[in-house]
Amino acid sequence: MTISPFDSALLGDLFSDPEIAALFDDKAQIASMLLVESALAAAEARAGVIPEQSAVRIAEVCRDFNPDPASLAAGTASAGVPVPALVKALKAEIGGEDARFAHFGATSQDVVDTALVLRLREAIGIIRRRIRKLAKSLGAHADAHRATVMIGRTRSQQAVPTTFGLKAAGWLAPLARIDRRIESLSSDLLRLSFGGAAGTLASIGAKAIDVESNLAEELDLPVADMPWHAQRDVLVDFASQLTALTGALGKMGQDLVLLAQSEIAEVQPGKGGGSSTMPHKSNPVQAEMLVTLARFNAGQLGVFSQSQLHDHERCGSSWLLEWLTLPQIIIAAGTALAQAVDMVPDLKINTNRMTENLELSRGAMLAEAATFALADHLGRDAADKLVKEAIAKSAANGSNLFDELPGLTDAPVDWAHVRSPANYVGQSDLFIDRVLGAAKRGFRE
Incomplete structure (x- = not known):
């Protein structure tokens, strides 16, 4: 059973876009968050914030780690965001001393927003x-x-x-x-989201801006003027x-x-x-x-x-x-x-x-054209009055407007030209x- 037609097996071919939908399913979200975690470790190692070997180990695990989304569901429901459960599982996979440097100094929203x-x-x-x-x-x-x-x-x-x-x-x-x-x-x-707990990056200390710059390079994203956790414009x-x-x-x-x-x-x-x-x-x-x-x-x-x-x-x-x-x-x-x-x-x-x-209109759709053609000879008001009279006759007789007009005026208008729709497309x-x-x-x- 499905809640949305966008991911329905029955309605999916009508509503869904598999190419774009694949970017927003659970596995894609997890993969993009792991990419951010790997890039963060690399950025922090370059800035001397965490050991190089720890960043290498984190990157290795992130590259191959493929947790079942269902295994993160309970933690996501508890925290209101999937990152804590994902980081816990990631650290367990990394093991040893290197695990403590995963997700170092970041907050969940940094990871979710940048992954998005x-x-x-x-x-x-x-x-x-x-x-x-x-x-x-x-x-x-x-x-x-x-x-x-x-x-x-x-x-x-x-x-x-x-x-x-x-x-x-x-x-x-x-x-x-x-x-x-x-x-x-x-x-x-398309900017990096990186602010730490409350948008100050205080947790990383003096090298925070170096890490920010390195992380932006790792992900090929520009740096924002300031963290945009609460700026969604x-x-x-x-x-x-x-x-x-x-x-x-x-x-x-x-x-x-x-x-x-x-x-x-x-x-x-x-x-x-x-x-x-x-x-x-x-x-x-x-x-x-x-x-x-x-x-x-x-x-x-x-x-x-x-x-x-x-x-x-x-x-x-x-x-x-x-x-x-x-x-x-x-x-x-x-x-x-x-x-x-x-x-x-x-x-x-x-x-x-x-x-x-x-x-179908028997020439009526060219009434405006007829009015302007006559206005050159009779003036706008008189031309408008005459064309309305011709329209009434056309409706009463079931005839074409341009079969009635020549009988109502001797103005030297080229009616054959005016009655052709191709000549009134401006x-x-x-x-x-x-x-x-x-x-x-x-x-x-």
Whole structure:
């Protein structure tokens, strides 16, 4: 039995992201904490705080030590953190005089937070690689369909023409911005956490800063200005960017769900999911997943943000709240990206249906174009009044707006030009070029 769909054997293929999930399971957490313990011993030996031979022994054991997570469960429940139980088991494995130098001068949060940062570094690499892959696919659609005219819809109603290329560019544009923000915050997020009991490193004495510097080198992490046990703003910022990412993907997913409706049928996203009783159905499962995961992360972010409220120098309750929420936010973002990366290259764009749907309004979606064309000759108010009259006649007669307009005015308007949707897509081409240019520059850096 499972509590979360993310690690469910039944639902896992739908919700989970095995590559990112592997960074947050028990074994990965233990392995990363042991890596920190090994690096700490090496850093302290370099600074002359512990004997060199003890650091070598600690590193040997940490490299091969693979405790069963269940064996640490009781100690974790008692201490509220897995480090004391892990260190106790590690010391037993090391044995002898060397054991007393394991975890020397550190506190549990140093190990847990730094181990988290090591795994976040890998997760960010995966996420940003997927963003680039998705951006490439969306960019290809934007470029290929810059002249594919379709209905532009505002507030769910037909508005004026647009192009599928511009719609795809609209899905792409946020990805470049979010990727840039994730890159920018990474320098603050991926930092060593090392403060000792209350963030002063008093336990290590005069060589504390040497140990800090050595430890940062061992783990290839920058040093923070000060220990950040109770400063969780950058983690919240990271979670916020992942929520923005799933939101951007969810917006695309929702558009695709609507475009795939039987009555619209302009795009078929993904492979399609079947029905147990209706053989004709091809449900937009992957697009729906993007919407679901966006809504999930939006809710989780509100909970996770409360983990920023730490009491004084450290707070157990706020810290534990991170463990409940942050991994799920990351996995949800990873899953959404994986679904989008798989779905977008194979979107089936029904250009014929887009053309057919453009005719549904019998020219009404170009009423704005007609008004501005007439305004040059009649003035704005008179033009607006005349077009409204033509719309009423069109509705009464079941005719096209542009079959009525020439009978209501002798203004020298090129109605054949105005009635073509392709002639009223404005600066779509320029906007597509701007987005593609920004993505190319951003993802090249």
